[in-house]
Amino acid sequence: SSVCSCMNAEFGKQWYQRRVRGRVGYCIANMLELLLLAVVVLPCVHALTTTMTTWETKCFIEDVPDRTMITYNYKIHMFDDQLDAYHTAPTPDAKMFFTISELRKVGDGDHIKRIQEFNGGTGVLHYFAEEYGEFKFCLELHPQKSKEWQMTTGKLHLVVERQYQDDAEELIAETQDAITRTLQKTLRKVKQIKMEQRYYKKREQEFRSISWLTANRVIWFGALTAITVIACGCFMMQNLRSFFIAKKLV
Amino acid sequence: MWFVVFLLSGISAIEMTFELQEHEVQCFHEIIPKDKKFTLEYQVISGGHFDVDCHLMSPNSKVIYKEQRKQFDTFHHSTVEEGEYTFCFSNEFSTFAHKTVYFDLDMEEDNKDAPGADAGGAHATALTQLESSAYAIHESLRLVVDYQSHHRLKERIGREVAEYLCERVQNWSIGQTVLIVIVAFGQVFMLRKLFDKPASRGGKVGI
Numbered sequence: 001s002s003v004c005s006c007m008n009a010e011f012g013k014q015w016y017q018r019r020v021r022g023r024v025g026y027c028i029a030n031m032l033e034l035l036l037l038a039v040v041v042l043p044c045v046h047a048l049t050t051t052m053t054t055w056e057t058k059c060f061i062e063d064v065p066d067r068t069m070i071t072y073n074y075k076i077h078m079f080d081d082q083l084d085a086y087h088t089a090p091t092p093d094a095k096m097f098f099t100i101s102e103l104r105k106v107g108d109g110d111h112i113k114r115i116q117e118f119n120g121g122t123g124v125l126h127y128f129a130e131e132y133g134e135f136k137f138c139l140e141l142h143p144q145k146s147k148e149w150q151m152t153t154g155k156l157h158l159v160v161e162r163q164y165q166d167d168a169e170e171l172i173a174e175t176q177d178a179i180t181r182t183l184q185k186t187l188r189k190v191k192q193i194k195m196e197q198r199y200y201k202k203r204e205q206e207f208r209s210i211s212w213l214t215a216n217r218v219i220w221f222g223a224l225t226a227i228t229v230i231a232c233g234c235f236m237m238q239n240l241r242s243f244f245i246a247k248k249l250v
Numbered sequence: 251m252w253f254v255v256f257l258l259s260g261i262s263a264i265e266m267t268f269e270l271q272e273h274e275v276q277c278f279h280e281i282i283p284k285d286k287k288f289t290l291e292y293q294v295i296s297g298g299h300f301d302v303d304c305h306l307m308s309p310n311s312k313v314i315y316k317e318q319r320k321q322f323d324t325f326h327h328s329t330v331e332e333g334e335y336t337f338c339f340s341n342e343f344s345t346f347a348h349k350t351v352y353f354d355l356d357m358e359e360d361n362k363d364a365p366g367a368d369a370g371g372a373h374a375t376a377l378t379q380l381e382s383s384a385y386a387i388h389e390s391l392r393l394v395v396d397y398q399s400h401h402r403l404k405e406r407i408g409r410e411v412a413e414y415l416c417e418r419v420q421n422w423s424i425g426q427t428v429l430i431v432i433v434a435f436g437q438v439f440m441l442r443k444l445f446d447k448p449a450s451r452g453g454k455v456g457i
Binding site for chain 1: 263264265266267268269276277278279280281350380381384385387388391392394395398401402405406408409412413415416419420423424426427430431433434437438441442445
């Protein structure tokens, strides 16, 4: 599958694991022992299908912990008027624009990190998030070369993959034993939960610091406003008093 | 081949966060086989009154689920036919609020990994206590992951409100201070202007 080739071919050496002998203790002499030269543990893959019209923009938001590799693998099948159906294979002259921006704080605006253009109806976009945060991935469908002035629709197949980089190297052996498989899946889930919990802890700390900042701001700006009111009052009284005295009205 | 099977067996849930502009409808399609249980869960994370319309259609265009202006909801269903199911989120009622919506389509996992159904062997093993414990742990962890993502969403909503509040407090305080100073100077200026005309007013002012 395209995801498989993506993982094996596109990543660098640092992502490959060394072979480790199993310690689970089940006899696997006669079975196929496929030690996966798997990259980074814990891939999370989501596949969805939706429709898009020309010039339409679809935005997805990824909320990820630090050191996560996000991969968007898309295929677009355009609608053919002659066939009156969607193409069965990705349309070669469809153009797609990807924009990745980072949303850190409200009101700061989106910081655009990368813009990439894809031709050929299918493409893979990788993005490595060093810092944790929310990233907005926007896809914009541009008109096909053969139909510059027409509005057409296309069916978009999107496979989104999030891979968390983990420190420990882990044995991933495919055995045919159900219990080993279940235990390994369980272990993987536990690691995923641990990683996400770490991220949420950081997020919650950020939240708390924002609340403290707000509390401080309320106090200080309240004091500032009160002092301003008093100062203006004094200024007004003093100014008008001297004015009236000069004018001999009092 | 094993690798692909291993990877594909993980795709039993689709969870995405996307943006929905005003007056927009976004639809997602998914091919689900017969006799499968799935759960669709969605929550509005930001925008306006935090509500969205949602409807789910079966392959023969029958509406299975339809709700208007909900903030979050969970829907379970068992499929009776195989085909492409469509679920749509609509923001047509809103005039200027664009929303961010999170949805999670969770399908029942394949039973080929359950203990007692060996992929290679022809015999079905009886469930030992160890195997059933392992299976139970795995199922519980799926629930934990589910609760964790709820928690993450609620924290996200709370944090956005907090950030917005922080900015607002500062801006409005500065605005208020400036306004007070302007009003004070303005009052003084106006009052002085009233008395600036010379005694040609006609003896009412002064002694």
